[in-house]
């Protein structure tokens with residue numbers, strides 16, 4: 304089950320310039336930068352209410368984010384949904400005919416498990432499923 308939108312990711316060429324814009328012009332709360340080696344990107348986080356905006360900049364020419372920018376230009380890259388059980392949600396998508404980009408979860412920012420669904424399955428929108436590394440045990 305999809306719980307909420309965790310973040311919207313924006314692909315950018317120049318991370319420092321983009322950080323300055325989001326922090327100083329928009330005035331959003333900056334939560335730092337993390338390098339995600341598996342995706343060959345550096346990611347900057349901004350908190351907006353309950354969700355985040357992630358600025359994603361490629362660290363290598365063969366990064367998927369670099370290919371995205373080369374093909375479509377900088378801009379909105381994906382929307383991430385938080386889920387409790389990423390394998391169950393991916394299986395549910397597949398049972399409904401959704402084409403998944405990832406067969407197995409990868410490790411994203413913050414150690415979360417992530418998978419991407421193919422944008423052809425969702426009218427051109429790239430959706431990420433994210434299972435946070437540590438669920439809050441409040442019950």
Ligand code: ZN
Nearest residue numbers: 312357383431
């Ligand atoms: Zn993401």
